[in-house]
Amino acid sequence: MLSLATQREFTAYGPSHLVVLAIFAVGAVLLVWIGRRQSEAQARVLGRVLAVLLIAAYAVALVYKLIRPDIQTSVPLQLCDVAELAAAYALWSQRHWAFALAYYWGLLLSSQALITPDVGTPAEGAPDFPHHLFLTFFTLHVLVVWAAIYLTWGQRNRPSWRDYRFTVGVTFLWAAFTFIFNAITGTNYGYLNRKPPTASVLDVLGPWPIYLLTEIAIVLAVWALMTWPWQRRSVTEPTVRSRAQEI
Template sequence: MIALFVVGSAILVWRGRCQTESQARRLGRVLAVLTAAIYGATLVYFSLPPTIDGSVPLRLTDLATVAAACALWSRAQWAYALTYYWGLVLSTQALISPVLTGPDFPHYQFLAFWAIHLLVVWAAIYLTWGRRMRPRWRSYRFTVLVTVVWAASTFTFNRVAGTNYGFLNRKRLHRSHTSYH
């Protein structure tokens, strides 16, 4: 998966730099629809049957995926900022240290996990190095504020519901190859 990530990143940066504005808008929208479609299908799949500890879209990945789709579609600075900071800083952790508790390749749960995380990071890479968008200090403050609100809300929900979205209330149960205990 890391090789796919590197190759996909290189292609997106290269394409982003040699596109006209019209081509960039078209590719951004195609990637946005692809991201939203995969996320929507994944959300529906994990919501059936609904469970309190798996169906509520409170993982930061949920928000990062929506932000990435919005940023790719509109190139709005607020959506780009969330995609940049969450995608490059947080979603890359899922590539390095994934928490895979379901079936292995070629199962669709496996493919959906990797597709969502790759698309979020690729969106940040494409917009930053391909289309040369840049975060601003104001964007950083906005992202910190949104992240704090998400963490407080999710922590509170976890306490009330007995869940652990975002691993905010306790350590994750499944160790990855980079876990130290």
């Protein structure tokens, strides 16, 4: 393992980041293509293979965190941590409620980590490939978004307004628990209790708690937009079929 003195620093949209994005794009297309052509038994096998990969990456990342535990970073309380477990369970079990969480959390929230990655920790900096922080960070986030894409466009699962309400409720429960945990321990998981010390997009959303309210409004609106097209299609398709039958 390279020492911190010689380890390259990660640069957003540098060579390693662009390679990750290329792998992500190709993999997403392949998963949709394969998903639409496989049998139910094949889909079950592929889903469980992806679930095992996701859980394995999650376990490796957690072990590294616990080697030198730090309450500020070692507790798996980020929403992306919960999204990883939900996506793995959705892939393994094909349960619809787990798919709903993977869909909303993965496509909107975990995908942001691929676009604006926050690799590393305050203690170890932001190391580039092949450091374990780089590998676990991108492996986990790529797999979560792949899971959401595969389950939606490959397996043709569809979100509903009921799924929207369920995900909003679960997300608020996570936020309430994490906020209380942060208040007791002085941590800041999810940036719920204060802004991060470095510059971020939250800086343009106002001071605490205004930026939290703004975030909530944005997420609720985007999730609604992620639900509406599928529900609109499910309403219009029966109408089209009924008209065809009349003709």
